[in-house]
Amino acid sequence: MKVQKVDFDVVVIGGGAAGLSGTLSLARARRSVLVIDSGEPRNAPASHVHGYLGREGVAPAELVSVGREEVAGYGGEFLSGRVATVEGSVTDGFRVVLEKGAAVAEVTARRLLVTTGLVDELPPVPGVAERWGREVLHCPHCHGWEVRDAPIGILATGPVSVHQALMWRQWSDDVTLFRHTAPDFDDEQYEQLAARDIAVVDGEVVALEVSDDRLGGVTLAGGRVIPVRAVVVPPLFTARGGVLTDLGAKAVDLEMAGQLVGTHLSTDPAGATSVPGVWAAGNVVDPTANVIGSAAAGLRAGAAVNADLIAEDTRRAVEVRRDRRE
Template sequence: MTAHSHRSPAAAGDAQRRYDVAVVGGGAAGLGGALALTRARRSVLVIDSGAPRNAPADGVHVYPGHEGTPPAQLLATARAEVTGYGGEITTGTVVAAGRRGPGGFRLVLDGGAVVEAARLLVTTGLVDELPPVPGLAERWGRDVLHCPYCHGWEVRDTPIGVLATGPLAVHQALLWRQWSEDVTLFRHTAPEFGDEEYEKLAARGVSVVDGEVTGLEVTGDRLTGVRLAGGRTVPRRALATATRLTARADFLDGLGLKPAEQEVGGQVIGTAIPADPTGATAVPGVWAAGNVTSPTEQVVGSAAAGVRAGAAINADLIAEETGRAVAARRAAGAPPAAADTGAGTGAGEF
């Protein structure tokens, strides 16, 4: 079934729009899945809140063919590709999701619009919950950073700070050391490190500063230092920090699908919707892809996960449609189909 309409979802009380697949979330994962599905001639609606996680970043990195592309430009191009194949995109936030009979789902958007779909692909991503240090949020994605593979090159060879938030802090500092010889680990409120950890840091020339971080020093529009509780300021050009990665998935409560805590190296890093390698969740008919199910995935991986999920959803729909066709054929009294040898049909000819 090909989607050519670009109407908005029906408002409450109007005739409800029905789709093969509703994609909740319009980032790289959602648009990757939508592209695979629209090219498979499925009717697809992408519901996007318009608040991408990477909006503050100057560019998308480690994405072959798109290195340094501004996030908004990458999304605009992908949106045009999806609508070019007949997909629909609407701005909105899904506030509730439930079953529609035995074979579909009903979504309610903020504002009251209602959407029905045979399958759901959830690609709503996550929210970065920053440590409660004044000034971090204002500099987030600019010179307060989280991923060295995303931002390390841009701050290479500059004084970099790492704000400790848990057991992974030493690993994080050693990782950032690859991009600069001047790395300082601020222990902040983290527990005391062990002797082996201090030895590793010393061996790599990473200095450790005790004391709680209370704010940032900014000159003009640029980070220049990290301020400690005692009043001391340590000059830094960038500050790396881990965030709590919380899945945007509250609307799935009505389907009994809840995020699970994610742990790395003994530290809970956030929550995610459990899913298998194809993106299938514990709820039949619901797939998930991107950061909502894989919190540490980068943009290129999220796009690939969306495509995999889209292909899996299409295969699932084909299996269901084939089952209905077989049942209808049998109900019509058609005899069992004999094997076709291809004789006289031109089979095998070019």
């Protein structure tokens, strides 16, 4: 879609579920809004979206396509490209500069909504990246049903992997925890794993075994191959929040079970960041949110942005009225 203007009430950076939901709310509120999207969704390797009521099993690309059509129907605009820098303030407005190659060099906005998501940094085991989103998984609520009752391996890198093993045990009674690079577990953790009949295998995993384009097992450093049909890994969730660095909204560390699991942008419940006039939603804020959760967060943030603009519009109208009366 060709951009019709360069000055907007709101610029949304990121066009996934969170960004489109926020844009839909804003466009329906009769705000001029532009979505800038680089076309690199986090869930691109996945074939289906799960847990999204009314859209269960939809392909990620189809969900985005339908969402864009709905947003366009209310006047929302789209621009393909990657944001290079963001400058300005809520007082003077924000200037969003795009990288070279985009159809438009820069746009301005009164408010920003950042829904850039995150990057899953995977353990450096041969085969993991290639099978990511297929048989290499991390979220049981997203993919557990599809591998129910299958032999599942958990690739441990720290304490959070014990929690993963206990979670995935709900979907299969054949779960093996490969200690890989994780420190030894404590007595309580071993007791929990034993009580749930989860086997623990020492030794580093050096490769995934794939035959006829299907995962068959994992290979340990000593050469032993253990059959599995799915491998669960703990990615390092790295927030795509760099565009806000110059404004002072830096990503902060995120810990689970005493283990660093990545970074995220910190916001209030409505999505407001520490920078006035800037909101964020989706996986850039909550790495564990599924698609429907990200969509809900985007919708909530969009409504909050509109409420903030209404407050500003009202202040300005009062000032104009007072000036006329003087």
